[in-house]
Amino acid sequence: MSAVAAIHAHTIEQLLSAVLPLSIDMDYWAAQDSGAISLALYFVESLPARAYVCITKAAAAMIEFAMRDNVSLRQVAEELYNFLSTRLLFPDLPLVRNSSLARLPQVPEKVNILSLTRREVRGKLRGLELARNSLALQIGQLSQASAVDNQTAISVTGLVEQIADIINSADRSRSEPISVQGDADLATLAASTLDMARRINSLSSSQLHKIKAYRRPSLFTRAWLPGIVVLCSVRYLSQYISGRSEDIANWAKDSLTTMCNYVSQYIIQPLRSGYETIRYGKHTYSVTTEESLVSDFQSLEDMVVRFASRFGNSDATAIRQRVMGGDLSDVMSVYAREMQQPFRNVLFGDLVQAMLIQVQKVKVDVGQTMAALDKLLKSNELNFLLLSTVPATLTLYSAASWVSSLLSRWISGASRHAVASIQVSMRDIDRLLNIDESKPVPPAVQGQLICLTLDLRRQALALPNAAAPGVLRLGHNWLPAPPRARSMFLQDVRDLESARLSGRQKRQVIERMHRTFRFL
Structure with a gap:
């Protein structure tokens, strides 16, 4: 039983490790679908890969077509015209069935490039959503099966069968799938368990390999265009700076001198005069004697x-x-x-x-x-001295506030984005639990809950965990955090993950989290 429990936990871990890249890919495709500029940049970035696929497919198809008997020059020209169509730049779209080679993507005639790109992006996003829902269903089934087995002491054969089905569905290329019979003896069950233990390590990679066509492009595809822009900008700036180094140095020196004189004449000297007026009775303003x-x-x-x-x-x-x-x-x-x-x-x-x-x-x-x-x-000399420093002080304060806001965004960027991600995940969890509370949580919903709580666990690292009450910085705002906020938050996350709690109990957990954590 302990070996099956270890394999069960490792299976869920492997499935969850496959869910995280899917979430990252879905965020990438959602960002590309956010506007026309994002779609245009994605199309330009992927254009070399599209052109390579287009040329290779066109060459292979033309060679195959030319090798046929009784092919006229006019037919070759027509097929060449078809292959030179922009449809081949979108190989993921459905194929045209009335083509002689059935290799052209099926695209309406009067559709622009951005519409085709948007259709491709949304198709990949739907494919990833289906894959994540499938993984969530498997995770939910394993989680609920484990909870049932722990409560009723049922034989572990059913749990082993579920794990074997998951491994077989993830790796269909193997000629010998794992088979577990309901009346199998202990030796057969042990052998199947050892085989699962060997193959389970590749479960995550097998799951991701199945949806390779829907994942985001490679790092080179995403980075070549920004890299060229950065290199050209660096080259231009280096030439500009090298040709005007003395002017830039003089400009920087003059700017520093101007700032120093500005601060000295309009802030330091009036404040010094005010101090001398208070301390020594020295008067600065006088119209007669x-x-x-x-x-x-x-x-x-x-x-x-x-x-x-x-x-x-x-x-x-x-x-x-x-x-x-x-x-x-x-x-x-x-x-x-x-x-x-x-x-x-x-x-x-x-x-x-x-x-x-x-x-x-x-x-x-x-x-x-x-x-x-x-x-x-x-x-009223002291009042005049202080009033003379107000414009310069306000100017410096505005500049310092702007720099401080930039630094605070950079410093608190992790916590700010973490809190925003936590709020989005909690909203999705609340939507999932909008079900009939009198019935048990379905396996698909339980699996999606576990996938969402995986994001909550990762974002909870930005929460304070001190024994005393703390604060959480969000830009210019400071929100109070209870003692041991991270530990308490993870406790509530474990309650949401539990398959033993009903939908009503999990909604009560969410209400408790909203009462405890102000940032929600």
């Missing part, structure tokens, strides 16, 4: 005192007090009298001196206004 205002005011007082003393007012203290309060009545009374005969007094009177005193008064008033403005600037 106190000494200049005091000097102008003293000059105005002296001018008014001398002017008033000429007209009999000798109380200098009273005059200075009136000037300090802004009163120029000692000058304005003389100015009003002198304005009665302005032309005469300009030449022979005191009108010019009175006007100059008023000009000095205006200068003093402007100085006082500028002093008030200077006090306002000094009281």
Whole structure:
């Protein structure tokens, strides 16, 4: 029993190892069918292989046709015209039955290349889906048979027969298929088990060989066009850089100098001035000085005192007090009298001196206004310094955020794609379990569940598994993760894989996963 159990587990492992390449191939064909550009690129990439197949088939067919008796030159020309048709570029399509050699793919007359390519891609995708469903059915049958055998202790003969049927269907080229009779004795059963153990290692490769025509093209076919583009681009860039190395070096140096000056003048220096203002009381913004205002005011007082003393007012203290309060009545009374005969007094009177005193008064008033403005600037100097750094700081912050977003996408790319794949797989599992919950899970559904949980196991490696609560980074967002998130997630995956649970119990497992893991 232990040997049969080991072979049973190894058989499921081999079948699952064949499912993973199928999923990769299906993703490739789905990507090619995503748009006209993808289809055109695929056609160009596969064009050399198509041309090779077309030429070889045409040559073989023409040789066969020419070797026939009673063949006219006109018939040869007609067949040559048929073989030169673009239909031979699509050898996977159905064949034309009314051709003399029945070798031409059956394609409607008015169909463009992209439509033919799309038909070919979707045909390969359908073939892979059928192959995966067949593998899922075999996996589901083995899984449910194992669960039944463990519960009811039934003879292992039925399980061995199922494994033998799977091996025989995968490798039909062998002349001696494995045969297990229901009433076989222990020796025959042991010999069959040993034969299965030897042939089971090639089960995965045999399954993949059966669907070789539906798999994605070879690495050379997929890489030759991008390789040529990369080589041409590298060659052009190398020539461009080698011919302008000095200009590029100067451009890089000037760019670095410009960035350094920009940061220094618009960020570092204003911040340094703000620090000096806070720490040492040093002022950067100033429109006038106190000494200049005091000097102008003293000059105005002296001018008014001398002017008033000429007209009999000798109380200098009273005059200075009136000037300090802004009163120029000692000058304005003389100015009003002198304005009665302005032309005469300009030449022979005191009108010019009175006007100059008023000009000095205006200068003093402007100085006082500028002093008030200077006090306002000094009281808000720190605000102005900080505001002057805002545009440059926002520019640098935007550039840094853009670079950080690129780096975060690159760093968290694995976890982001893993979570997206997990969400897609959980959605597919939910669709599979949309069945009658009162009935047992069918083998095909059970096998597809195991295939989907295989993807879940692979993507679960990106989940944190620390003992403390963690976080999962998805681009700019951080999602909370429970303690031992990976272990808990794999436990739920094992519950979904179990053939002993009913459909209702598995849906309850999915609901528990949605309650536990926020990223779902």
